[in-house]
Amino acid sequence: MRTIVITGGTDGMGAALARHYLAVGHRVVVIGRSGAKFDALVTTTARRHPSAPDRAEFIAADLSLVADSRRVVEHLRENYDRIDALVLAASFIRQRRHVTPEGHExxxxxFFLGKYLFVTRLADLLRASERPVIVNMAVPGARADAIDFDDLEMVDGFTFRRSNAQQRRANELLGILATEQNPDLGYITWGPDRLVRSSFAGEVGMGMKVAAAVLAPLLGRSPEDAIRPIVDIIDTPAPGRAAYRGARALPLTGGAHDEKDAIRLASAVEKVL
Ligand SMILES: NC(=O)c1ccc[n+]([C@@H]2O[C@H](COP(=O)([O-])OP(=O)(O)OC[C@H]3O[C@@H](n4cnc5c(N)ncnc54)[C@H](OP(=O)(O)O)[C@@H]3O)[C@@H](O)[C@H]2O)c1
Structure with missing residues (x-):
């Protein structure tokens, strides 16, 4: 039995992955905010797979808070010897700059500080797996210069586009750190090949709300369909970094200073964690 940890596993693609891995007999740890959504997911799955509740755990957390991410990591470290797959799918889209009670954007x-904690602080639990894999649902392909190292929390000049590109690029650099620490690890940045009919959790403007409400039912895939390539990646992981759009492997975005940038990012982030 493998242990699959899924942030954002209560809805959308994260929930579809949780249902799938419970149905095929693995242990699944779901992290999200809604215990009610988790209960519904487990109850539905248990109708056809009665052992599912024994293999499912929910950890309630607001992963936009560093303290909550840290608490979840500690819980996992205390209660599990091994993690085989870590799926980072928690998502809440904000088009405007918002500061948390901890003072972080x-x-x-x-989309980054919490993921950084999960990837770096759970490295030894992943190392205990024979075929460890991280699927980081950060759409790959942001430009190599998308990070503003002088203003990581975008106090000045925040736009949704800049913020989104920066976190996506940072998550690609995080793969350099993760695979250097553990050469057996598969680290995949993944985005769907087209819109997925998910909950689109977030606080967004009318334009994005309308686009999601109109376009998703017309053009979107179901979460169950969208996760098929992720299941293939998790079931047969290859060591090293890779990037995917749906089932299509993409070349990794390379910059002249990737390793240096990864170290610079880590040292900046460690100072605020
Ligand atoms: N849908 C698409 O077309 C699309 C396109 C590109 C990329 N993606 C990426 O794919 C991934 C999954 O997206 P999705 O659309 O399937 O997700 P979704 O339906 O919007 O669900 C978001 C999930 O994140 C959780 N979440 C939100 N805020 C959280 C917080 N502060 N702390 C902890 N958990 C939180 C939600 O938990 P609760 O419900 O329990 O609050 C829910 O389980 C995301 O990384 C997203 O950026 C999706």
Whole structure:
């Protein structure tokens, strides 16, 4: 039995992955905010797979808070000897800059600081697996210069586009750190090949709300369909970094200073964690 840890496993693609891995007999740890969504997911799965509740754990957390991410990591370290797959799918889209009660820019905190903690602080539990894999659902392909090292939390000049590109690039650099520490690890940045009919959790403007409400039902895939390539990646992981759009492997975005940038990012982030 493998242990699959899924942030954002209560809805959308994260929930589809949780249902799949419970159905095929693995242990699944779901991290999210809604215990009610988790209960519904487990109850539905248990109708056809009665042992599912015994193999499912929910950890309630607001992963935009560093303290919550840290608490979840500690819980996992105390209660598990091994993690075989870590899926980073928690998502809350904010088009405007928002500061958390801890003083961090909320999207940077959710989409990078928390993920950084999971990847770096759970490295030894992943090392204990024979075929460890991290699927980081950060759409690959942001430009190599998308990070503003002088203002990581975008106090000045925040736009949704800049913030989104920066966290995506940072998550690609995080793969350099993760695979250097553990050469057996597969580290995949992954985005869907087209819109997915998910909950689109977030606080967004009318334009994005309408686009999601109109386009997703027309053009979107179901989460169950969208996760098929992720299941293939998790079931047969290859060591090293890779990037995917759906089932299509993409070349990794390379910059002249990738290793240096990864170290610079880590040292900046360690100072605020
Ligand atoms: N849908 C698409 O078309 C699309 C396109 C490109 C990329 N993606 C990426 O794919 C991944 C999955 O997206 P999705 O659309 O399937 O997700 P989704 O349906 O929007 O669900 C978001 C998940 O994140 C959790 N979450 C939100 N804020 C959280 C917080 N502060 N702390 C902890 N958990 C939190 C939610 O938990 P609760 O419900 O329990 O609050 C939920 O489980 C994301 O990384 C997203 O950026 C999706």
């Amino acid at each position: 909320a999207s940077w905190s959710l």
